[in-house]
Amino acid sequence: MTPALTTATSGTAVGDDIPAAVRIDHVHKSYGRPGADRPVLDDITLDVRPGEFVCLLGASGCGKSTLLNLVAGLDRPTAGSITVPGGRPALMFQEHALFPWLTAGRNIELALRLRGVPRAGRRAEAERLLELVRLGGAYGKRVHELSGGMRQRVALARALAQDSRVLLMDEPFAALDAITRDVLHHELTRIWSETELSVLFVTHNVREAVRLGQRVVLLSSRPGRVVREWEVGIPQPRRIEDAAVADLSVEITEELREEIRRHGRH
């Protein structure tokens, strides 16, 4: 898959000829009385192209989770609109959110069942998805019997079981150690490149964003706005310790610092 390279640098919307996988259109979000508080999200416009991997970067509390929840349909924007033409997106939470009363395999089968997969095909499909995240033997394991990294992989398999065109990921690897995270980055890019999935990946880790994304979008804090975006031209497979990844990370980190400093000034 060769990503279409555009020269867009900020606040881009995809041209009307290509239907976006996710279209976030002038979205505002404030909690409480409208207009009373400073909004959490202010006029966010962002498109994710079909098959694109977009990383959303921003300081803690800038509204990244809020935005993902809006896209997932768990909450409504105060103003503006969000369209996901391909149907309900899958959302992978920061915590694994697996159901502890089911085994790893059954968690996946529940997602399949809710999607309408007939009973006969579920078991095999669940096994296939576990195989995909390299957890072939984990079907009968209880959630508490799995390590943190394994849980995240089962959660990824469950999200993939929804067979959505769009995968939303909210800092899914934030709580993992560097080596495990590295392994999961590899898995994720592999799975993404083997499917037509569009990914919107939230993180506050600049290196992670550059390691994974075709495009990195920086959000400001209070109110959350799109400050700038970068096209990442480094070909996959990348590694987090690559010099090119490091160089771009330095540049983005500087911008992020500047963004945070701005808050100290007023």
Added chain:
Amino acid sequence: MAGTDTTPVAGGDLAGLEAGLDALDAVQVKRTPLRQVLLQKVLPPVVAVVLVLVVWKLLVLARVTDDYKLPDPSAVGGSLRRLWLDGTLLDIIWTSVSRGLLGFVAALAIGTPLGLLVARVPVVRAAIGPILSGLQSLPSVAWVPAAVIWLGITDAAMYAVILLGAVPSIANGLVSGVDQVPPLYLRAGRTMGATGVRGARFVLFPAALPGYIAGLKQGWAFSWRSLMAAELIASSPELGLGLGQYLENARTDSDMPGVLLGILLILFVGIAIDLIVFSPLERRVLRMRGLAAR
């Protein structure tokens, strides 16, 4: 700055790394050997019971009080043997247990939908939530006089008292079970399309199960207690002879070994049902989720 020194990752290398990581931090679950179970779970209560018997025997030997107030343990054993040889022992126990279980099942059928309503419908919660939790602290013996006046000394009165004791426990257990469901599970369910009835069936109810089972357990204890109180107070020859009536008859006959036997049997049945039905159920549910200590 495009791809200068990106070394392609060797797949096998990472797979090995992954296997190593998983082996390092997956939890090992092992079963406790039978010998250890016997030693840690069975022995202590047996020792405790033996100790109580020894103290009892010593008190009798020391003649702390009259024989008719504190009979020898062997006299209680004699009463038990006589009941057994009469063939009435199992009948007495069964009369009470069948009443208790039937009442409990009825309480289950009423308490479960009631609990769901209170948990999910705000108006209903505001209206009867506080009453329902208040009722839990009202000893159900207090209902016996009312039940007798309304329904006479009948089986119906017994069941009414059981229901009044057990329904609030079961409903409250379900309510607190539902309240304690982490919102994350509900949200995860919604993103997978589990909304409405499917959300209740696949996410809400299983997530609330531990609280619900705790409510059932307490509901059984309340059923049994209420039933014994009712049998004791509203005893009549027309009703079948249950444990409560047996106890009451022993009292009127000033038959202290019979009274002690009655108390012990009531205690024994309560514990046995809990051990046979509810504790294993609870342990199973908790262990499945990795919540049980052992």
